[in-house]
Amino acid sequence: MARVYLEHVWKKFGTVVAVKDLTLEVKDGEFFVLLGPSGCGKTTTLRMIAGLEDVTEGTIYIGDRVVNDVHPKDRDIAMVFQNYALYPHMSVFDNISFGLKLRGLPKEEIKARVDEVAGWLGLKELLNRRPRELSGGQRQRVALARALVRRPQVFLMDEPLSNLDAKLRTQARGELLRLHKDFPTTTIYVTHDQVEAMTLGDRVAVMMEGTLQQVDSPQMLYLYPANQFVAGFVGTPPMNFLTMDIVTEEGQMYLKHNGLKVPVTADMAVGLKDYPKNKVLMGIRPQDVHLADEARMIENSGWVLHCISDVAERLGTETYVHFTLDDFELVGRVSAVRTVSMGMEYDIYMDMTGAHLFDLDTGVRVCSGTAPEKMETRLGLKAEPQLRTAEQSEE
Structure with a gap:
């Protein structure tokens, strides 16, 4: 587990400012949500933490280490994408174990880890299937399993439930809460859905047009919004x-x-x-x-x-x-x-x-x-x- 700290971080695409002077701390073991409308800079912030976007100005820490120039694979993070990003030609087992194979872990350890995570997420009967043979909810669980099996310091999740129907989203939120309770890894979760933010987050950061508006517990955001935008x-x-x-x-x-x-x-x-x-x-x-x-x-x-x-x-x-x-x-x-x-x-x-x-x-x-x-x-x-x-x- 690790604390994540962004200090005066900016991201510019030419003359467009996507993230403006963002200072933010995510505590060790916290489930932290970045909430805001489309185009507010929340996904860009997540991608900078992951190393998929360069930081224009400012500093990002994971633990005590500055990671601005650290390659994504060396940041000890795992990311769950909106579209799941599963390899269609690989089985569920191979999708989950892919990162472990790249790290050169022994086959016995890989199998043990995959079996353990598959058991947590109810995927044991699906390990030999291909992604096209799975439902949306099952694909989402495979993407989560691939992240969990790596045992990273930080989980990064970019709207992983947005492709699910309402019933599955509710079920998946419950699974995420149970998993975080059992394995309290530092988690940064991006969403535009306030229901997800309010039910999942220990704390929520609301963003608008690249600027941080308020960081607080879900209850305090609702009861005492800092400004008109958060209130609305x-x-x-x-x-x-x-x-x-x-x-x-x-x-x-x-x-x-x-x-x-x-x-x-x-x-x-x-x-x-x-x-x-x-x-x-x-x-x-x-x-x-x-x-x-x-x-x-x-x-x-x-x-x-x-x-x-x-x-x-x-x-x-x-x-x-x-x-x-x-x-x-x-x-x-x-x-x-x-x-x-x-x-x-x-x-x-x-x-x-x-x-x-x-x-x-x-x-x-x-x-x-x-x-x-x-x-x-x-x-x-x-x-x-x-x-x-x-x-x-x-x-």
Whole structure:
């Protein structure tokens, strides 16, 4: 096992900057995920660690060794590719053992290692088959076996599950988690799929346009995104965003947009106390927008709005409804057993303890509805259904 450290790493293709001044540490034995949309630089970063791309500037360490000029085969890493990269003319056994044969290991040791890994991944009955005789899930396991059998310091995985259907992806994620638990080798995993990132990663690094946006645990990425991009990229459905004016009336601070006026929470008020601007971008997840009669309402921490339902997305255990109010739309979550009629009026409740405020110019998070040290309390809140409606506030 080994720590991987990137220090001020750049990658340029002519005038195009693919990776910009990236400093990143992957801890020994950690399952680390690089997450971001296509073209954000995550695969280029992985290929630089593997030695398949040269570093334009900066330094890459594997363990205590600088590997910028070390050949890929001498870096003691194993890589699993998106397309599996299996040799079609070789059997499963030969595909798995190919790297060991190149290293000149004795036949007895090669057979013992292949049998061991094939047993872990349920491939013993497939060792004499060719790749064309395997399903996508079986090919993926062969590619994993070929990496595992080498016992490297670092595993590098480039979207290895993207070619599988939804059921197989779920199964494969479970296999990867079990394997990492049994063999905690340092693993760097690239994906654009936030579900994979959130379920697999000990920590996740979010990238955009070659720049690192945030590194944190999956839970903290979701609960406390560093900026608007992370907030919008992590979470399904995406976060609702709305530009708000900051106003104070009779000692109470509000966020206001046309006819909508929402009170800030106590933690938001602290965060906005010295904020120099009078406008802010409010973000609130659909999971914090409910039908009022289904909501756990918290006094002075939420708001009831009168909206019209537009579109419903039924996902089995829950339903997400698009509500419209004046010139904006909010997506909210309702119970799957609840029937929501399109075009009808409903009262919805926004739980501001889960909201975030972002700077309109930089996108950086200014404050949240609940301070991090209070989040555990918020998740376990039990409150009486007391709140003010918009009509009562105007009085």
